[in-house]
Amino acid sequence: MRTCELDGQAGTLHFIHFSSTEIFSFLRLAESMGISTSSTTICATGGGAQLLEDNLGELKHKIGTKVHKYDELDSLLCGIHYIESCKPLRECFYFEMDAEHKTYTKTPFDFSDAYPYLAVNIGSGVSMLAVYSPTEYRRITGTRCESFEEAIELAEKGDSGLVDKLVRDIYGGDYPKFNLRADTVASSFGNMCCKWRRELAKREDLARATLTTVTNNIASIARLCAVNEKMQRIVFVGNFLRYNALSMHMLTHAMDFWSRGSLKALFLEHEGYFGAVGCIVEHLRSSKKTQ
Structure with missing residues (x-):
């Protein structure tokens, strides 16, 4: 760098x-x-x-x-603040999604006026940090997860729709009355209750469904913390996201869903090194x- x-x-x-x-x-x-x-x-x-x-x-x-x-x-926070101060580096970015959530375009984000913001550190565990200044922060809450490096390799090849029960499995398509798309997860691992669906699901599909569950939960908790702290910026960092565009895309999708488009999932270029x-x-x- x-x-x-x-x-x-x-x-x-x-x-x-x-x-x-x-x-x-x-x-x-x-x-x-x-x-x-x-x-x-x-x-x-x-x-x-x-x-x-x-x-x-x-x-x-x-x-x-x-x-x-x-x-x-x-x-972690000292590293974020230091690297962000190294002009003319553009450290922060987010992904713009197309209407079908198929294409993700990397877009720079101006993080020069950052405070306050929520930092979501995803590693062997997850910590939600409310950051108020370069020297003031507090840990709001956290969850636990394991290493996903090998699982992500499988997830990139999998289809979580073969494992999760989606809105289309219940209603045959979109559910416009509540603004639910056909590919929205209705029940994580819901299709595994059915024997013939279990036989269709491969290891890759199970890995993808697990990653979908994890990223959905992290984004949901992060959004609730941000609302409670009255924060408009949520930055996802940590080793979990290093060289892991798939999880970034899934967090982008999940944050857009839970916040109804009002909050963006922000990321940093040098994930894992702060x-x-x-x-x-x-x-x-x-x-x-x-x-």
Whole structure:
């Protein structure tokens, strides 16, 4: 990511993505690259930070460096605010849908006057954060979910209409009286009550239906939180959305449905990396204060 300035130095941020379970591979890589000659500190946040701390002795032995842990949600929001300030980057966007919800067009969104907004962080869990300023936020609520990386690969090939009972299965098409489209979910996994429909459904269809249920629930809860907090901007972030256009499209659809078109699902270009950036920024700021 270019056009960034940290600690008075302008340059490019580089990201390497690997699972936290590969921490020992990271240690070998850091050792082979002689990382201690250019840095004496590793900043860590999120679940992976605990793994780093658990292996702190080996870190010091192998690469001669210290670990500084930072709060996950503090780092997330710090990273969002920092990257958004790196002009002329256009970080925020949403998807415009066509009338049939078949085509999604990526559209920039001006996030320069963001506050207040709701941040929905989707990772191994889900946190709803009401953000009032760069330094003021509170966690409203949250839900739990598991990793969906493998399931999403299946979901991209599946048809949730073979698993979920849709409005068209009940009324034969649209239900105009209540503005319900034929493809609206009436009952998640509702078709699985029927034996012959169960036999038609493949793993891909079940994965797609699961993802539809999850994104519908997340969007519904996010919309209720935003209404309760009187917020008009809802930003979805987190590792769950990294390289995951399908879930972004489904959240776009769900938010449009639950809010009746009054709220947009907003996303950010560098999904999954804000916590990493934020804890570095926090470390540099705290280091300056102690100097």
